[in-house]
Amino acid sequence: MTVAAASSRPEWEIFCQVVDNFGDIGVCWRLARDLAARKPGGVRLWVDDWAVLQQICPPAADVDPRAGSVVEGVEVRGWEESFSPLAPGRIVVEAFACELPASQLEVMAAQSSPPVWVNLEYLSAEAWVVGCHGMASPHPRLPLVKYFFFPGFDPRVGGLLREPCLLQRRDAFVKDPAGRLAWLRERGVDIDPQTLRVSLFAYEQPGLGELISCWTTGARRISLLVPVSRVLADVAAGLGCPAPEAGAHIRRGSLDVHVLPFTDQDGYDRLLWASDLNFVRGEDSFVRAQWAARPFVWQIYPQADAVHHEKLDAFLALHRPGLPAATADAHAAFWRAWNACPGEGIRPARAWPAFSEALPVLAEHARSWCVAQAALPDLADNLTKFCSHIRQSPR
Numbered sequence: 576m577t578v579a580a581a582s583s584r585p586e587w588e589i590f591c592q593v594v595d596n597f598g599d600i601g602v603c604w605r606l607a608r609d610l611a612a613r614k615p616g617g618v619r620l621w622v623d624d625w626a627v628l629q630q631i632c633p634p635a636a637d638v639d640p641r642a643g644s645v646v647e648g649v650e651v652r653g654w655e656e657s658f659s660p661l662a663p664g665r666i667v668v669e670a671f672a673c674e675l676p677a678s679q680l681e682v683m684a685a686q687s688s689p690p691v692w693v694n695l696e697y698l699s700a701e702a703w704v705v706g707c708h709g710m711a712s713p714h715p716r717l718p719l720v721k722y723f724f725f726p727g728f729d730p731r732v733g734g735l736l737r738e739p740c741l742l743q744r745r746d747a748f749v750k751d752p753a754g755r756l757a758w759l760r761e762r763g764v765d766i767d768p769q770t771l772r773v774s775l776f777a778y779e780q781p782g783l784g785e786l787i788s789c790w791t792t793g794a795r796r797i798s799l800l801v802p803v804s805r806v807l808a809d810v811a812a813g814l815g816c817p818a819p820e821a822g823a824h825i826r827r828g829s830l831d832v833h834v835l836p837f838t839d840q841d842g843y844d845r846l847l848w849a850s851d852l853n854f855v856r857g858e859d860s861f862v863r864a865q866w867a868a869r870p871f872v873w874q875i876y877p878q879a880d881a882v883h884h885e886k887l888d889a890f891l892a893l894h895r896p897g898l899p900a901a902t903a904d905a906h907a908a909f910w911r912a913w914n915a916c917p918g919e920g921i922r923p924a925r926a927w928p929a930f931s932e933a934l935p936v937l938a939e940h941a942r943s944w945c946v947a948q949a950a951l952p953d954l955a956d957n958l959t960k961f962c963s964h965i966r967q968s969p970r
Contacts, residue, residue, distance in 0.1 A: 588668065597857070605859065621654040856876070873887070
């Protein structure tokens with residue numbers, strides 16, 4: 576990745592507030608990179624937590640957040656409390672209802688042709704999203720209109736983030752077993768190809784200790800690949816050891832635990848492709864796991880009043896068709912246990928045997944699901960067309 580001088584007024588301007596670690600910035604940085612690679616005109620990304628940006632975009636460490644520089648075609652700038660707006664982008668994306676600074680709105684409204692203003696919403700499989708996608712919300716005071724843009728799995732909404740060459744890069748990596756194992760060895764992982772490779776990226780997980788005990792006594796060898804993240808404390812508790820650091824390798828019975836350094840987005844994609852089963856969380860890694868075309872387990876971001884369980888069930892219902900009933904039930908039971916859904920009271924360790932037995936069928940289904948989603952337009956393409964349509968319409 577290269578760093579260059581900041582550009583003039585961009586085509587796209589994205590505002591991102593880091594609410595909880597890497598989800599919001601993960602989506603915004605990936606979208607910004609994708610837009611910058613597709614079409615000239617420039618992309619400016621404002622981020623309010625520079626330290627988090629640096630973890631997924633290491634070159635940002637060499638950038639003055641006040642001055643801004645261009646990294647991979649994206650002008651990155653720090654969004655500080657004393658915000659000083661620049662000439663706004665022709666399209667302004669407010670990510671996840673982060674609320675633009677008042678001074679930014681004033682500058683947007685003062686333009687002879689105000690920017691297209693889009694609120695990029697969170698991803699959901701819920702049915703109501705279709706009716707809300709594209710809705711307009713006039714500003715109560717300024718001559719501005721905000722449009723709501725929903726990512727999703729239905730062709731009537733905004734699609735999923737997928738850069739044009741992603742699946743080709745994945746296939747090249749997957750079709751090179753020697754290269755894949757070499758990539759793992761570079762990270763301290765030297766394992767039998769017959770071992771079940773499991774990547775684990777998760778929030779805190781109280782049920783993990785029992786699952787680790789299940790894995791250590793199981794008949795099949797498992798290599799658990801854990802990037803440094805919030806779940807590492809639960810891994811340590813399950814192993815009965817102090818919190819391990821990056822590079823650690825711990826063996827307990829049939830389980831080998833490898834702690835990996837936190838990686839940039841491209842490296843994380845390769846980790847998903849190199850694994851047989853991926854535990855993911857939030858939104859960005861959830862989508863990338865689907866493009867990996869591997870079985871995966873989603874830990875949805877917890878919300879008040881457990882509304883996240885409704886979102887989880889909506890995706891499970893969408894994802895279920897094509898699976899044998901027993902496989903779909905085992906899949907849903909483990910996902911619901913992993914997310915502490917009410918009802919059955921099943922713990923992840925208890926749901927694991929049936930889920931593990933279903934993995935070969937789930938692997939075929941994951942490939943079919945990926946093909947079906949890849950046949951739909953992706954988010955950046957849909958967003959570009961949506962904003963072009965708004966521009967051409969009377970406002």
